[in-house]
Amino acid sequence: MSDALSPIAVGSPISPSVVELCSQLIAIDSSNYGPGGPNGERAVADYIVERLTAVGYEPVVLESAPGRANVLLRVPGRESGLDAFLVHGHTDVVPAEADQWSVDPFAGVIKDGYIWGRGAMDMKDMVASTLSTLLRWKEKGTGPRRDMVFAFVADEEAGGTFGAQWLVSEHPEWFAGVGAAISEGGGTPVSEKDADGKTHWFYPVGTAERGTLHMRLRATGESGHASRGWADNAVTHLIDALGRLAHHGWPISLIPTSRAFIEQTAAELGIAVDLSTDEGVEAALVALGPVLRSDVPTRGSLNPTVLQAGYKVNVIPGVAEAEIDVRSIPGTEEKMLEEIDHLLGPRVTREFIAEAPGISAPFDSEWFSAIADAIVAADDEAVVLPYLLGGGTDAKAFAKLGIPGYGFAPLGRDPEGRREGGMHGVDERMPIAALEIGATILEKFLTEV
Structure with missing residues (x-):
């Protein structure tokens, strides 16, 4: 110090x-x-x-x-x-x-x-x-x-x-x-040990944020008595769509902020990384350790959070709704929405509750340099890194x-x-x-x- x-x-x-x-x-x-x-x-x-x-x-x-x-x-x-x-x-x-x-x-x-x-x-x-x-x-x-x-x-x-x-x-x-x-x-110190047991101190500073895309899904079908077999069930349509969404594997998208975070952290810890392939990115994240790895969201995410359907156990409802929390890597929003529409299928529609695409700020700027200077003035062991916030x-x-x-x-x-x-x-x-x-x-x- x-x-x-x-x-x-x-x-x-x-x-x-x-x-x-x-x-x-x-x-x-x-x-x-x-x-x-x-x-x-x-x-x-x-x-x-x-x-x-x-x-x-x-x-x-x-x-x-x-x-x-x-x-x-x-x-x-x-x-x-x-x-x-x-x-x-x-x-x-x-x-x-x-x-x-x-x-x-x-x-x-x-x-x-x-x-x-x-x-x-x-x-x-x-x-x-x-x-x-x-x-x-x-x-x-x-x-x-x-x-x-x-x-x-x-x-x-x-x-x-x-x-x-x-x-x-x-x-x-x-x-x-x-x-x-x-x-x-950003600006909170986190530590990790290298292979020789030496502790290194990192100060991630947010230079990007994943997008926040909150949506309401709506499935429709034909109401009817629940004692009968019923193919056109809104709840089934919705559940099937949610299953496809929840289990979908979103691709790695390595933006400049995340690439710089991995490369600079790995260099400080003496770890060799190859970020030219998805496998190499995954291996690099494992090598960084759990604390630092949590600061590198490399994929979009989607989680169902709210479900609403039905009013009586023996009545098949004609409408079923859900809300989903979608987080996107900056610049991937259009492709992510296209994939969501494909996974939803023809029986489920969507509308935005809130839409805020991902953002990025330059980390080769006078602003980032001034931030780094202020941190290092207080901690001469500090390694200041750009990073991508998983939330917003x-x-x-x-x-x-x-x-x-x-x-x-x-x-x-x-x-x-x-x-x-x-x-x-x-x-x-x-x-x-x-x-x-x-x-x-x-x-x-x-x-x-």
Whole structure:
């Protein structure tokens, strides 16, 4: 570990510690229950606004619907003529089943070297680090090199309809002149040992995301009495189609981001790889080990998630429906949809519930280089890699404005080996040291980029 950056641990009246900020944000229950449920994003927005206005910033609150609040702030840079930069983070979290937790998921508990609670990993940690940077700029009388746009947005956990998607559609003026953006989806250290037992530290930074294609399938048939043999059964048509979809083997699609990840990781570990064939790619992934392999989605995926049919056990229904979650490698959407239509067959139709094709950002850019520089300044053993996110973020919304997005919500290495865990699950938690170091990395990057 380098001593070039000291972790942000001790707060002040102007700039509380990032740990305190994160704990207080977690204590605001902003669970996203969808359009019809209670949502606490307005309360988080009020907290952010109070913190920022207290030190002289002038944030703006934009509500897409009652309670669905987004906070926007533009901070002028020291040098004119440079492209602006966007930092966006979502303030909503997925609900928590409190009876399964060992702590109150909305208390912001600090114990055993961790901050516990819903949002500790996703993504009130990054929101706290961003706030910490803004407050420390005021405390130290400094600021960014270029104009910075900060967007604390609602509704990411349900697709961004009331958050990033709405801002892009209704308030694109906020993002005029923005050259690139960062948000969740990278910057977390992972380790792997080489053949000699030496530990190597990798920091994957998101430079691409798989597409999100959520669909509703509908099969129709002829209703009838269930005691009779019935060929035209909507449930059977649907089940047959789902079976074909679920068991289909999607081909390997190695985009530049994934190729670079494999090649650079293998070189660091001293592993020879041949990526010219599918077999070679599979062998390379096995050689990288399970932790690193999980960061290289090389195929699309499809999972049935919702089924609806029938109303009475002795009546064959005339309609059966299902919902499927499809994730596509960037650039493969058209071919994947053609194959899905072939597998569905003539008796099942589809319609999109949500459609967001995959995205990519260049990793031979000044932005990626600045990210790598900030990470290496905190950890001189760091190997910074581009990688493809298997899921998705609000970066897809801002990509519609031509803004390349990078997954960079930095964390550091906990000196005692603690790891974050529980995202979207039970006992979500963040190592305190990881967050403190991550906040220093983020502040350096936003100040100097």
